[in-house]
Amino acid sequence: MNRQRPLLGVVLVLCAGACFSLLDNSAKLLGATLPVLLFMWARYAFQAVTMLAWLAGRRGRAGFHAAHPKFQLLRGGLLLGTSALSFYGVQLMPVAEFTAIGMLTPVVVTMLAAFWLRERVSPLRWALVVGAFIGALIVIRPGSGVFGWAAVMPLTMALCYGCFQVLTSRLASLENPITTHFYTGAVGAVALLPVLWLAKVPVLNLLSQATAQQWVLMLIIGAMGTLGHLLLILALGMARTGSLMPFVYVQILFAAGVGWLMFNHVPDGWAWAGMLVIAACGASSVWLNFAEASAKRLNSTVEQDTIAD
Template sequence: MARNPALSGILFAAGGTIIFSVNDVAIKFLSGGYALHQVILIRAFVAMTFILCFIGFSGTGFRQLRTRRPRTHLLRVAIVMVSNVTFFLGLAALPLADAVAVAFVSPIAITVLSVLFLKETVGPRRWAAVILGMIGVIIMLRPGAGVIQPAAIMVLCSAILYAAGNLLARQMGSTESAMTLGFFVQAGFIIVSVAMGLWVGDGHLATEDPIWAFLFRPWIWPPIGDWPIFLATGLAVGIGGMMVTQAYRTAEAGLVAPFEYVGMPAAIVWGAVVFGTFPDLTAWVGIALICGSGLYTLWRETARKKEAHAA
């Protein structure tokens, strides 16, 4: 796999996105009773524990946390943090599949931004794959069906910021490991969440608005039954986050971006299993287009590698 960074990037992106979907459904489940910054704080502690253990057993150990790019890390942490907060605030007020559908503007944004800022070359076949997946998302989004609302706009903003964060990961990949990138992000989450808890954790800004209630409700001690969900969201963001970051570190952004569309079918499955919503025929058409775009890109990349070796 090391000799084929494109294929490994694709596998990391697809696998990491599927694991990340556990985080989305867990946050959606917890959004009815907890403050967002409390959820993020517990999640970040779990993810940080996983990352530190992983770093401790890695070949270079904690030496890899030394960096000459603290400002770039700070910028990426801020982008990822705002992206997370806006997505989860929108997720609290939208059905899971609708929120994830809007969020999948990010792969096409990544492809466009990779051309503009990283000077990557994206051929017509890759553009076709991204556009095909985007058409699938639009079919599932069903414009005019009431999805376009303030919560959806938050998710859209989150998607664009998410694209920018992944492009920074691509830019920093030559000097920073995926574990280092993950460490600084989780450290940022812990610091900001603690600060938010000290400021509004008593609930003095609590509101009944479905979006802002998630941000300003008071902290509570989670019952034992909710701790496995907190553990799941922390492990999902720790493992899935490192896998997606590794994908963008090692492969071209325009190549791996379409494979994040596998999160859409995952959201459909989670919606059916956890929240009792099941896709209709139109939704299945969208799923087919989304999956087809990723599979076509994988086939094309494999064929291109064989042609290169044959030559």
């Protein structure tokens, strides 16, 4: 059993949030000069090549064995869909506001658990779901003309990422996480190749003519995407999910800070209020999920002890 190191786990989660914030803001900046499809493919290619070298060096051919290849394909496809919505969405919205709406994922997971896994959801958890969506409406302010239809993208991303998380939780105990990390990158990189061809993106010409700044930004996007998800994997090995996930919401602050440095954008008062509501409801939802899971384990242990007596 791995030794629990919750403080280190929290540090890793915070570092992952910083990575994702830098990734999203870099994607927004690079999207002004290069096709989004190109650097989205570069992000997954970087992850696939990096994890290929890691697995080959540490575990050899055995490291590439996937016990459930269909799950790997579906998981990779869901994360690719999440990335596509994110990369295109940040071209149309400020990164901090986009990140906050995307943080609806925990309450989306609650809804999926109710409708897909047929789990019982308490009235308090439904209240948190409603509260989080109210927070999103405060950020979006329908009818105000602030974001318009672009706000659909982070909402859809939250749904897609929620499905990704549910599948990941089912897959976590069945596959080596580093192997899964490789296949996630490989699926994205391979799947985007025909899309690049159909979209007639001149990959070789664009790469050969790219400036030093564009190359640096592409490397940052690839490195931050790969490192961020790897840090999350390592963090979840250090401490329980319920104790770590509330710290994910610090990513909103990171996104706002990097957005201010790169684009001089500061969310207004209404946006901050909505972000706070989303973060409070989402973190509370995570905590309730953890508390209910702990109670179930405790009840199971008591029942086993009673039977043994």
